[in-house]
Amino acid sequence: MTSRKCRSADPPQEVPERPAGPQPFDWQAEVAVVAERNAPDPVWWEALEKITAPALVIGGGETSHIPQGHLDELVERLPDARLVTVEGAGHLVHEERPGEFLAAVNSFLAPRP
Numbered sequence: 247m248t249s250r251k252c253r254s255a256d257p258p259q260e261v262p263e264r265p266a267g268p269q270p271f272d273w274q275a276e277v278a279v280v281a282e283r284n285a286p287d288p289v290w291w292e293a294l295e296k297i298t299a300p301a302l303v304i305g306g307g308e309t310s311h312i313p314q315g316h317l318d319e320l321v322e323r324l325p326d327a328r329l330v331t332v333e334g335a336g337h338l339v340h341e342e343r344p345g346e347f348l349a350a351v352n353s354f355l356a357p358r359p
Contacts, residue, residue, distance in 0.1 A: 253316075258284040294323040301327040302354040304347060306335035328354060 261280045264273050301324045305317045314331065321327040330350040335343040 254285055255283045291323070294320070295325065297324055299326070300354070302351065303327055303329045304339050304350055305329065305331045306337055306339045306342070307331050307333035309334055309336040310339075311337055330354075 259280050261277055301321075303317055303321050303324075305312065305314055307314065317329055317331075321329040332339050332343050332346045332350070335346070340347045
């Protein structure tokens with residue numbers, strides 16, 4: 247395993263102001279995600295080794311704003327993880343390539359012999 251620590255966002259993401267009116271999602275979750283991205287707790291990175299459930303990590307390839315190498319490092323830390331890369335899908339793989347996204351998820355969830 248690498249000893250890499252989780253990286254802070256560079257540059258830090260600004261916490262957007264709450265839009266007026268009701269939101270179709272939990273606005274506080276948005277604030278929490280931005281805060282964690284800007285200053286991640288290093289404990290979570292070390293805790294990945296303790297996850298015992300199989301994990302599927304889907305990346306969108308080089309067009310994603312998340313570097314593919316970061317996903318490789320994440321999968322290396324998880325004891326039972328599989329990485330599927332959908333090249334050219336960007337960050338929103340499920341929206342840009344729904345067929346390939348569903349194929350990866352269905353394959354992962356299929357009973358193993």
